[in-house]
Amino acid sequence: MDQIQAMRLFARVVEAGTFTRAADSLQLPKGTVTKHVQALEARLRVKLLNRTTRRVTVTADGAAYYDRVVRLLADFDDMEASLSQARAAPRGRLRVDVGTSMARLLIIPRLAEFQARYPDIQIDLGVSDRTVDLIGDNVDCVIRGGELSEQSLVARRIGNLEFVTVAAPGYLAQYGTPQHPLDLENGHLNVIYFSPVSMRRYPLEFHRGGEVLEIGSPAQLAVNEANAYVAAIVAGRGVGQITTFQAQSHLDSGELVQLLPDWTQPLLPVYVVYPPNRHLSAKVRAFVDWAAELFVQNPHLQRSAA
Template sequence: MDQIQAMRLFARVVEAGTFTRAADSLQLPKGTVTKHVQALEERLRVKLLNRTTRRVTVTADGAAYYDRVVRLLADFDDIEASLSQARATPRGRLRVDVGTSTARLLIIPRLADFQARYPDIQLDLGVSDRTVDLIGDNVDCVIRGGELADQSLVARRIGNLEFVTVAAPSYLTQYGTPQHPLDLEQGHRNIIYFSPVSMRRYPLEFHRGNEVIEISNPAQLAVNEANAYVGAVVAGHGVGQITSFQAQDHLARGELVQLLPEWGQPLLPVYVVYPPNRHLSAKVRAFVDWAAEMFAQDPQLQRSAS
């Protein structure tokens, strides 16, 4: 039995919650994962996992063993990286998850640069506005906007996004140009965003000094995906609020008009986030540094509070 491999498979089962999910995430047969974990238990002469038909739970001995295994594997990876010069040439499969607009406007147009720098990294790019479970889904890192709810994760702030209020010229021709946020309460059509996970609806919000206005009338359209939201505004379905980096090309082409520029919205912090047990991975470090550099080069992604 390859003891290191067995430890890795055991840790993955604990993180995924089932043998099936662990095997799928590692692209291995379920039987292989089960066999290695059973052999590990036999070697240690202790039960590490309680198995049910739906999921596995960790025994007290298994939890203690997992904590030490995670640290040991991280140290082992660091030793290998330093000896094989993996810091200079990171390699292996890297699973990254990003939002839809981030993928379309930032990551994909610049992928050639990343691949040229790190030709030995095979990138699996997950694209979704849903919040993924980094541990359970075996994701190496994510780029996400907004304050972080899970404080156990490692996060590096790489930028801030500014929101602007916009509408299409065709919409303004039909409904007129609002001169004040309260004008949107009547006689206008508003587009809002709702979370694909919590289903929370985010109203249009306006800030000026200490004054805050939320448009509380029912929105005629709510969208839960960033690219579709921008598309709905460009198509003239209503007034919306999008980030300046989403809006800049549409504004330059005259497809959108900025409204109420004297009223702002809170900046949205952007983080690259990864599990704490992967902080030593050369391939994760390479992507984190590349993403931070990419954001730093674009002033639209580095807005500061005025």
């Protein structure tokens, strides 16, 4: 039995939660994964996993073993990377997931630079506003906005997003220009965002001094994808709030007009996130550092609180 391979398969089963998902993520037959884990248990003479028809849970011995295995595999990968000079020329397939507007406006337009710098890295770029499960979906890293709830993940803060309230000139010609957030509750239409996962509807939010207002209605349109949300506002469907990063080209062209500049919205932190057992991967490190460079270069992605 290849003990290192068996440990990798065991760790993947723990992270994925089932043998089937672990096997699919590794593109191996389920029987192969099962056989290696069983052989590992036989070698150690302990039960590492409790198996049910639907899910695998870790025994107390298995949890302690998993913690040691993750550190050992990370050290092993780092040693191999150093000896093979993989840091200088990282290679392999890298699966990244980013939000739709970030993919369209930042990552894809500059991706050729990354691929020219690291020609031996093949990227699978997932684009979605849904929050992916890094462990279960076998994703190497994501760029994610908002505060993080998964304490087990490693996160590097690479920027902040500032929001502005905007509307199309055609909309303002028809409905008038609001002078106060409360004006949006009477005689106006608001475009709001709703989560593609939780279905939660996010009202327009306004801050000035210690005053906080939330305007959720009247909202005839709610959108769950960032590019479509911007398109709806540009098309004159109502007043909305988008980041300066999304808005700037539309403001410059006159397609959108900024409203209520004295009222602000909370900054949205942006992180690049990756699983803890991959923190030493040369290909992940290469992408994380490159993404951080992109954010530093764009002033709309480096807003700070006044």
